[in-house]
Each structure stands twice: as structure tokens, then as C-alpha cells.
Amino acid sequence: MFEYMPFNQEVGIEITHAADGHAEGRIDLEDRHSSSPLTRVAHGGVTYALADTVGGAAVISAVEDITPTIDMRIDYLAPGTGEVMLGEADCTRVGESVATVDVVITDGEGERLATARGTYKTGGDSSDSAWDAEETRNRIQGE
């Protein structure tokens, strides 16, 4: 399912495992992923895209439904200069309306490159098509 996401195919993100609130994924780093024209160091957006995708896979494996990301924080710990980035995600909370996920990105040799933590929607208005712009306007206008 994640491989069929066009942007994941574009970037080369692969989900290798997803079950019971745990997911794993990888990306083989190429020069095109770099933030530098001189050397290969993964752009922060590449690391984030892997983190968000593997995090979402963990939630989907727990709730078996589409789960939009509500928010995510990423912390960069070391530059991604190797051949590969691996991601592992675990749900730390799964509720009716939201789930919380922890993600660790490593370089394939156990060195942590980044950590991420996100909140995903698990129920209610989970449709990606409309969200709640209309509802927000109504509520903050006191209607």
C-alpha cells in the first residue's frame, strides 16, 4: 500500500514490515537525495518523509484504516551520509481518535540519525478529502 503512494515511489521509500503497531522501512540513499551538490548528505526532507511514512504504517497496522498525520516533530542527531537509512516506528498510544508514534532513523550500522514523534488521526473525520476547514470557520466565528 505504501509503495503505491506516488511520492514514496519517487523518493524510493520502502515499507518492509508493518504489524501490531510496529513498522519498519528503508531508503537507499542516492546523490539526488542530498542537500549538498558537493557531497551526499540526506536532505532533512528525505529523513522526514521516511519517518512520517513508517510512522503512518505503524498506526495503520494497529487500526487498519487510513490515518492522516496531525503533527510530527523530528530531531536530527547525525547527518545521513551512508548508503541507507532505516526507520523503525512503534505506537506508544492508540486511541479512538488519535495515536502517538515514536520513530527512530538509523544508518544501517546502529548509529541514530534522527528521532521523530507524531500524532496521527485514527477516527472521526479521517477523510483526506475535506478535513474540517468549514468546521473550523464555524467554530471560531461562534456559529
Added chain:
Amino acid sequence: MFEYMPFNQEVGIEITHAADGHAEGRIDLEDRHSSSPLTRVAHGGVTYALADTVGGAAVISAVEDITPTIDMRIDYLAPGTGEVMLGEADCTRVGESVATVDVVITDGEGERLATARGTYKTGGDSSDSAWDAEETRNRIQGE
């Protein structure tokens, strides 16, 4: 309602306005709020408590229900060394299951001391009494 929260009384947090997804609050700084025994500079926990409380007030004013905080990020921009800290919060999204809120903390003279952004639960399992520890265990054990 917020004044009746014991910890808000303890710290001295006052909500001065809350309507239509916008809320304001304040705290008069005293030596006991300091993180230093030598000088008065607000402990990060004081600033955060104000931010979380005024943020929650903004959401409650929009949805008219109890709204637990799911997550919040705070960024400290300048030390709180004045007589007062003011907080203003605005909902940027209000949905069936979650709301997003932006908070700005100032020193009473327009200088920004901190910004915060949080996600609050607006529906579903909003009870504070049990949350979903049971549900999390079931989901991540594949039951």
C-alpha cells in the same frame, strides 16, 4: 472554570477571556516562580503551564467540552524577568476529533517570551478518567 483548577490556583494562572476559539490569560510573577534562587526568571514550567491553560481555554471556548492536551511544543524566545506574563491563544483548526492551537506568551510590553503550539482532543474518548491504555495494549498485541 480554569480558576477552579487547583494547580492553576496554586501557580496563580488567571484566564481573563475565552470566546470563539480565542483565549487570554495572565500570571503575576513572584519570586516563587523563579528557576533561580538569585534572581527572578520564570521557570520554564511556569511559562508552559500558562501556555497549556490558555490553549485549552481557547479550544473549550470553541467546542464547549473538556479537551485534554494530546501534545504541545514550546519554544523559549526570551527570559521571563518582568512582573507579568500574558498569554494569547487562537485555534488554527477545530475538528471533530482534534484541535490545533497557537499560543504566544509576552511580557506585558509586547516582547515575546515564548510561543507554543499544541494538539487537543475534541471528541471521542475525551474522558480523563481512563484514556486508552487498555485499548493501546489490545491494538499493539494484535488482538
Added chain:
Amino acid sequence: MFEYMPFNQEVGIEITHAADGHAEGRIDLEDRHSSSPLTRVAHGGVTYALADTVGGAAVISAVEDITPTIDMRIDYLAPGTGEVMLGEADCTRVGESVATVDVVITDGEGERLATARGTYKTGGDSSDSAWDAEETRNRIQGE
């Protein structure tokens, strides 16, 4: 400079303005940016890559040096289903060692799609080549 970043070229991120701690950028959305094979809705990683890049541009415009991202939080407010995503970033604090940046992503018609807030390194060990894995090991081993 940002156009020369290989991954920005790959994704199609363009920085259109950067001066005095403020930056603007854009991305023309195509089907390949989607998280869905059925409809075009920007993958969260696309939105984030724009936010991180325009945020970095704002800091660089203030300090005139390379500024690695330390951490960033992104909040998704509405799905990116239009033709374009615009990003605007403003430094809220610029110090000797770190800067804080606020980013707003809109759809070209004023609707907010996401907000992001990040901390960037502005001095000290700003080299991307080694970071401080060695130093971390020494410190937490008490050496």
C-alpha cells in the same frame, strides 16, 4: 543556492525570496507529489521539505552561513490538493548558537495548509561533515 540542492531540484522546491530573516518559496504540485494513487493530495513529506527549506533560507539570510536544522515540528491543517504550495518563513529569534523560525504553508489562495516551527544551528559546530557523535559519546560516558 537552494536550487542547487539536489533534493530540492528533485522535488521542485524554489526559493523566491530571502533577506533579513524572512524567506519565501513555492512548489508546483504534480501527481508525483501525491500520497494517494487515486487523487492528488500532497504527501506530508513534500509539505515538510518545503517548510524546512524555506525555514533554512530565512535563517541563512540572517546569519549568512550554513545552518543545519536541529529540530522541526509540523502541524497539518488542511490537505494540499491545489496546484501550488507557498511557504513563508520568519525568524523569531536569532542567537549566536541557534535560531527559531516560524513557517506558514498556504495553497496560493490564502488557505493555511500547515504551520511549522524549527530550531536551526547558527554557530559553533555547524559543520555538516562530522557533527558531534564523538563528543556525545565522550560526554555521556563521563570522559
Added chain:
Amino acid sequence: MFEYMPFNQEVGIEITHAADGHAEGRIDLEDRHSSSPLTRVAHGGVTYALADTVGGAAVISAVEDITPTIDMRIDYLAPGTGEVMLGEADCTRVGESVATVDVVITDGEGERLATARGTYKTGGDSSDSAWDAEETRNRIQGE
């Protein structure tokens, strides 16, 4: 040192261990810590104050200097309704200018109540007295 912080004394936060980038702390929960007048459930600001303090203790134990918090994110996983909250913090990165810290808050019986992750200043303009408001103004005005 942390016990001498007035607000920590006020709230009842105790640091029980701090060495080599790892720190532990606790707070004995009382009715005054509650966010509810009807039942004892720790106010989010209490949980955060413990997280920020134990996180700072971990960094100080690594760098042996005062370390202001730059930013912190907290995720609430379960309500703090027990007798005690325990905090454990570990540095995941310690650099010349910043450190990253992971904090876990539990209820004394192994149940996770919250997780937090923060960035702390470790060098450069670490003085709490002036920060860099002046410098920010100069930089974003292009001076």
C-alpha cells in the same frame, strides 16, 4: 542545585540522580497538583515541569554548565492519577552549542504517562540574563 530552584521547591520536584547525561527525578502528587477540583489528575503543567527539570539535569550532568531550554515537546499518554510521577532523562546528542534529550514520565508502576523531547543550549550565549533579543533585532533588520 535543582532543589534550590524556587519553583521546583514550590511544586515539589526532586532530582534523585544526575550523572553522565542521565538523570532521574520525582514528584509526590497531591491534590494541589490537580487540574480537576473533583479528582486528582496531574495538571499538564506539573508533568511538563518535571520533564523539563529532569531533562535539564541530564544535560547539566553532561556539560557541567547552566543549560537553558530552547524548546520542548511533550506528549501525554495517560493521566497522572497515582501517588507519584517519576521522570528519567537521557541525552541523545551533546554538542558544543546544543544538546537533545529524551524524557519518559511514568507512574511508579511502569506505566508511561508522558514522553518529552527537548533541545537545550550548551554553549555560546548561555547567559540567562540577556539572551539575544538585541541580536535578533539587528539581524532581521539587516544591520
